[in-house]
Amino acid sequence: ASKYPWAAINITNADGSPVEGLGGVMVKEVGGLKVALVPVAQDTTPEVANAGDLRFLPTVDTAVAAAEKAREDGADIVVGVVQTDMSNDRKLIASHAFDVILSGDDHSYATAYDGVTAYVETSMDARFLSPVDLTVEIGQDDDGKRTIDWVPAFRFIDTASVTPDPETQAKVDEFQKQLDESLNVEIGTTEVPLDSRRNVVRAEESAMGNVIADAMRAATGAEIGFTNGGGIRADRTYDAGLKLTRRDILTELPFGNVTVMTELPGSQILAALENGVSQVEKGAGRFPQVSGISFAFDASAPAGSRVSEVMVGDQPLDLDKVYTVATNDYMLAGGDGYAALGGGKVIVNAGNGSLMANDVIDYIAATGKVTTGVEGRIRKLGGN
Structure with missing residues (x-):
């Protein structure tokens, strides 16, 4: 339904052909200047999302090459519009191929300027915005060659204090009314505090993660329940005694x-x-929330050798024993790097499974309460 253009220079079909309807570098005339917009997507997308058979070329190399080509083609100002993590952002800044980089992906807020490239990272869900104003002076050097000089001015907008656009708010209210009729249905009371904040579900045991993993295990009868913290999205806390609704779970x-x-x-x-x-340590969404299993990990150890003290129920994990594992279809297909969950005998596939949200709603509604909090399923070692 979107009317605006979609663009990314590093996404192709599986055979390398262009994706229909997906634009590339765009050049706009602004105040006598040629401004090139270089749109680039995160090259780890096939690992962290269901990207189908789309190919994602290297984010940094593709972006820098396109920026340099835009400059050669006469662009006065080159702006990178990128969805990539801060490690790639830093590489793009260091390349000095861009005048401005507008980035997303990390869900944090940042601004920077090294005298060559202005940079902003604007948090998540439009909570914070950072418009960048460029004051540009067009001149010429002693040889009569055209020169472009500019300085940035950063602005910060906390949208919590912004007056909603009336037309947009009316549309939101219309949808809200429709949703309220089906979603504001109480399913139970939590007797313990619940926490689904991003920094918690992606780094440690979460009571909300426990509820979700328990529900998945209960729905299937599996020995182990396993879901990714990055799929838990409400980013909030719930006080003990709060009434939970269908809306709460579908928001999570x-x-x-x-x-x-x-x-x-x-x-x-x-x-x-x-x-x-x-x-x-990167706050990656692959962090597990579990049921029926417990473990310890040391984030200071090399990746691949961090986990210890794994217990299934009250017994140590047997590396040769076959266990039943409830997870979600995204992870079973290798999402978030979970290739290890593939290759087994699938008992319930995506076509026969239930929506995770419905399983959690049914699980809470069955007793009308949530009583399980954080109980030591995941323990951190090494002081991290």
Whole structure:
């Protein structure tokens, strides 16, 4: 339904052909200047999302080459419009191929200027915005060659204090009314505090993560429940005594993922846990929230050898034993780097599974309460 153009220079079809309707570098005339917009997507997309058979070329190399080509073609100002993490952002800044970089992906807020490139990272969900104003002077040098000089001015907008646009707010209210009729239905009371904040579900055991993983295990009868913290999205806390609604759960699990079940040997389960904590220092969404299993991890150890003390129920994980594992269809297909969850005998596939959100709603409604908080399923070692 969007009317604006979609663009990314590093996405192609599987055979390398252009994606229909996807634009590339755009050049706009502004105040006598040629401004090139270089749109680039995150090249790890196939690992962290369901990208189908689309190919993603290297983010930094593709972006820098396009920026240099735009400059050669006469662009006065080159702006990178990128969705990539801060490690790539830093490489793009260091390349000095761009005048301005407008970035997303990290869900944090940042501004920077090194005298060559102005940079902003504007948080998430339009909570904070950072418009960049460029004051540009067009002149000429002693040889009569045209010169472009500019300085940036950063502005900060906290949208919590912005008056809503009346037309947009009316449309929001219309949708809200429709949703309220089906979503503001109470399903139970939480007797313990729940926490789904991003920094928690992607780094440590979360009571909300426990509820979700428990529900998946209960729905399938699996020995182990396993979901990715990055799929838990409401980014909030719930006080003990709060009434939970269908809206709460669907806000936590907005992606429409399905609960599936597979059989896997303990060795692959261990590999899955290692993947889950391999990027905890980056706040990666692959961090696991679990049920029926407990473990410790040391984030200071090399990735791939961080996990220890794995228990299934009250027994140590047997690397040769086959266990039933409830997870979501995204992870079963290798999403978030979970290749280790594949290759087993699939008992419940995506076509036969239920929506995770529905499983959680049913699980809470069955007793009308949530009583399980943080209980030591995941323990941090090494002081991290």
